[in-house]
Amino acid sequence: xxxxxxxxxxxxxxxxxxxxxxxxxxxxxxxxxxxxxxxxxxxxxxxxxxxxxxxxxxxxxxxxxxxxxxxxxxxxxxxxxxxxxxxxxxxxxxxxxxxxxxxxxxxxxxxxxxxxxxxxxxxxxxxxxxxxxxxxxxxxxxxxxxxxxxxxxxxxxxxxxxxxxxxxxxxxxxxxxxxxxxxxxxxxxxxxxxxxxxxxxxxxxxxxxxxxxxxxxxxxxxxxxxxxxxxxxxxxxxxxxxxxxxxxxxxxxxxxxxxxxxxxxxxxxxxxxxxxxxxxxxxxxxxxxxxxxxxxxxxxxxxxxxxxxxxxxxxxxxxxxxxxxxxxxxxxxxxxxxxxxxxxxxxxxxxxxxxxxxxxxxxxxxxxxxxxxxxxxxxxxxxxxxxxxxxxxxxxxxxxxxxxxxxxxxxxxxxxxxxxxxxxxxxxxxxxxxxxxxxxxxxxxxxxxxxxxxxxxxxxxxxxxxxxxxxxxxxxxxxxxxxxxxxxxxxxxxxxxxxxxxxxxxxxxxxxxxxxxxxxxxxxxxxxxxxxxxxxxxxxxxxxxxxxxxxxxxxxxxxxxxxxxxxxxxxxxxxx
Numbered sequence: 001x002x003x004x005x006x007x008x009x010x011x012x013x014x015x016x017x018x019x020x021x022x023x024x025x026x027x028x029x030x031x032x033x034x035x036x037x038x039x040x041x042x043x044x045x046x047x048x049x050x051x052x053x054x055x056x057x058x059x060x061x062x063x064x065x066x067x068x069x070x071x072x073x074x075x076x077x078x079x080x081x082x083x084x085x086x087x088x089x090x091x092x093x094x095x096x097x098x099x100x101x102x103x104x105x106x107x108x109x110x111x112x113x114x115x116x117x118x119x120x121x122x123x124x125x126x127x128x129x130x131x132x133x134x135x136x137x138x139x140x141x142x143x144x145x146x147x148x149x150x151x152x153x154x155x156x157x158x159x160x161x162x163x164x165x166x167x168x169x170x171x172x173x174x175x176x177x178x179x180x181x182x183x184x185x186x187x188x189x190x191x192x193x194x195x196x197x198x199x200x201x202x203x204x205x206x207x208x209x210x211x212x213x214x215x216x217x218x219x220x221x222x223x224x225x226x227x228x229x230x231x232x233x234x235x236x237x238x239x240x241x242x243x244x245x246x247x248x249x250x251x252x253x254x255x256x257x258x259x260x261x262x263x264x265x266x267x268x269x270x271x272x273x274x275x276x277x278x279x280x281x282x283x284x285x286x287x288x289x290x291x292x293x294x295x296x297x298x299x300x301x302x303x304x305x306x307x308x309x310x311x312x313x314x315x316x317x318x319x320x321x322x323x324x325x326x327x328x329x330x331x332x333x334x335x336x337x338x339x340x341x342x343x344x345x346x347x348x349x350x351x352x353x354x355x356x357x358x359x360x361x362x363x364x365x366x367x368x369x370x371x372x373x374x375x376x377x378x379x380x381x382x383x384x385x386x387x388x389x390x391x392x393x394x395x396x397x398x399x400x401x402x403x404x405x406x407x408x409x410x411x412x413x414x415x416x417x418x419x420x421x422x423x424x425x426x427x428x429x430x431x432x433x434x435x436x437x438x439x440x441x442x443x444x445x446x447x448x449x450x451x452x453x454x455x456x457x458x459x460x461x462x463x464x465x466x467x468x469x470x471x472x473x474x475x476x477x478x479x480x481x482x483x484x485x486x487x488x489x490x491x492x493x494x495x496x497x498x499x500x501x502x503x504x505x506x507x508x509x510x511x512x513x514x515x516x517x518x519x520x521x522x523x524x525x526x527x528x529x530x531x532x533x534x535x536x537x538x539x540x541x542x543x544x545x546x547x548x549x550x551x552x553x554x555x556x557x558x559x560x561x562x563x564x565x566x567x568x569x570x571x572x573x574x575x576x
Contacts, residue, residue: 010443020145020364027146034098034152041094043300044293050081053090056292061263063285064270076259085234085256092223092233093260095151099158099219104212107163111170111211112196121171128164136161136222140229144360149324149353154226162218169211173204205272213268220261230324230353234260240328240352244537245512314576315568318371321348323560324361325375327481328352330511331534332375332398332558339397339560343571355483362386366563373574376561377534379430379485379553381437390559392570398533398558403551404489405529409521410547416524418469419476419502423525424549425464426493432457433553436488450491454499461496471501478504479523481511486528489552493527512538519545527552534558 020027045053054077062070080089114121139160143153177200185195201208223235234257241250274282323340325333336350358374359382365372366386373391382388406423413420432453439449454461476497480490494504507523515538517523529535529548539548560571568574 013443016142016145019142023146031147031152034102034155035150037101038094038098038151038155040297040301041097042091043303044296045090045094046087047296047300050077050086054078054081056289057263060289061266063276063280064274065266066275069266073263076263080256080259083252083256085237085253088232088234088237088253089256089260092220092235092257095155095158095223095226095231095233096216096219096260096264099155099162099222100212100216102155102159103163103166103215103219106159107166107211107215108170108208110163111167111208112174114167114171115174115200116196124167124171128167131160132164136225137228140225140357141360144229144357145364148364149230149351149357149361151226151231153229154222154231157229158219158222158226161222162215165214165218166208166211169207169214170204173207173211174200176207177203209268209272213265216264216268217261220257220264223257227352228354229357230351236328236352243327243330243510243512245516315371315373315566315574316347319373323348323350323373323375324358325350325352326355326358326483327511331530331536332377334537335398335533335558336375336560339393339395339571342395342397343575345574348574359484369563369565371566372563374561376559377485378557379433379437381434381441381484382561384434384438385441387564388561389564389569390557390561391568391573393559394570394572397571401554402530402533402556402558404485404527404553404556405531406525406527406549406552407515407518407529408525408547408549409518409523410545411521412524412547416471416474416476416502418471418500419474419497419524421468422464422497422500423493423527425466425468426496426527426552427464428460428489428553430553430555432460433485433488436492437484440484440488446487446491447495449488450495453492454495464493464496465500468500471497471503473501473503476502476504476525477507477523479507479509479514479517479526480528481514482508483528489527511535515539515542515546518542530556 047053054074057077058070058074061073080086110124114124136157139157140153143156147153147156174196181199181203182195185199190198223231223233224238225235227233227235227239234253237253238250238257241247241253271286274285277285323336325336327333333350333352339345340348340350362372362374362382363386364370376382376388376390406426408420408423412423436446436449436453439452440446444452478490478494478497480486490506494506497504507517509517514523514526514528515535518526519542529539531539562568
């Protein structure tokens with residue numbers, strides 16, 4: 001249909017930008033509030049050795065769900081501690097509890113409102129349908145702009161994703177209260193508040209608790225997704241294992257998540273009817289558990305570090321001693337950890353997340369002229385969009401400049417000689433790649449940006465295809481990691497291969513699976529191997545099962561990057 005495309009995405013971007021600027025103060029307040037709640041919960045759950053929390057949770061599970069599940073709890077938590085995931089588990093538990101507290105505080109009042117107002121219900125129910133069907137990853141995009149990188153956007157996305165069951169089942173539970181009881185309460189002259197608190201909510205409690213249980217499970221399912229924007233915990237461990245193809249580590253971290261899910265599920269399912277209420281009344285038991293937990297939270301809040309009144313004005317204090325990184329499996333992250341050791345940056349934290357999260361945080365800080373330190377590499381579109389500079393690296397922690405290599409599976413030259421020839425002859429400069437990246441950064445689809453570049457550089461494309469046999473519809477699978485540089489190069493070479501008569505499929509994966517796919521033959525080629533540093537670990541592991549066609553781009557650079565308005569020139573100055 002020859003109809004002008006509706007710029008819906010552009011409108012949404014403008015709305016989000018307006019919200020980000022207009023409500024910046026509110027978002028800062030919410031960030032401090034949520035971080036404060038999370039820090040108190042982490043500190044409270046971390047009081048004493050792990051055995052303290054293990055005993056507390058074991059007693060709670062045993063009381064609510066019988067001694068067999070209590071035995072399972074103690075053994076399972078001891079296993080988590082033994083595997084080395086205790087700290088990550090505590091962070092995950094605190095993240096889920098923070099999300100649950102805010103979800104309940106938001107969900108139950110809205111559910112009550114929906115039950116009592118038909119007009120509100122007509123608006124709320126379709127909104128919930130939209131929220132539950134929208135992919136959870138989408139919520140992370142505005143969350144980064146609103147709250148920055150870290151745990152807060154993860155909790156924000158978790159709340160949006162998980163609040164629907166609490167609202168729906170609160171609404172359903174209240175509506176299912178028998179009309180006869182409502183009429184009886186009206187006959188006795190009950191006010192609306194009395195009717196709600198003494199009739200509707202008590203009778204709807206089982207349904208409401210079922211909604212809370214489902215919301216907690218959904219919040220727990222978000223921990224891996226939240227790790228994409230820097231949220232710590234077991235999700236980050238799973239994400240790291242996926243990126244590095246460490247099956248054992250992934251299984252251990254995943255098993256730890258399952259254990260926490262079982263414990264939380266059983267506790268919330270049986271809160272209303274504990275297993276041993278005949279031996280100890282609910283009021284006494286939950287009062288004891290509640291006092292212990294609140295006491296731990298109060299103690300943790302009182303013991304928390306007070307912010308220094310001294311404003312040193314150092315780069316560290318201005319950036320909260322954080323370096324904003326990307327995917328945990330990326331080579332630049334390992335190089336940055338090495339740099340932090342070489343320069344004794346013991347007080348600094350390398351925030352894991354994703355390339356998209358890092359650039360979003362950079363964009364936000366740059367727009368406000370705030371100090372920020374990120375992991376950077378060239379070529380990258382951010383150097384065209386912002387005035388940035390590399391910090392000097394006198395200890396050479398990041399090594400020499402790198403090249404980007406083209407890697408193919410064994411046997412590709414025999415199966416598709418023409419495609420192999422094009423891939424072997426593919427070579428361009430950083431300025432070429434940045435040209436494509438700049439177009440995609442301004443909203444152009446990668447396919448369009450690739451076609452635009454190809455049309456503008458026919459001589460260069462002719463050099464790549466010189467002497468290559470035309471294809472006859474043979475399938476070629478190209479894999480790439482979701483870095484802006486690799487999106488650009490893969491789409492360009494993919495379009496060139498299509499013009500040569502090949503049927504090209506592009507698959508976005510993590511860096512580890514990218515190498516593994518070439519090695520096991522499930523993918524044909526990639527143009528995204530940064531060597532000798534970034535992709536070194538994967539190259540060494542799979543080099544016997546792949547074919548290295550050499551560099552397709554020379555002279556890349558890795559390091560720590562800051563805006564030029566920051567008065568700092570070297571990594572050594574981060575210790576000042």
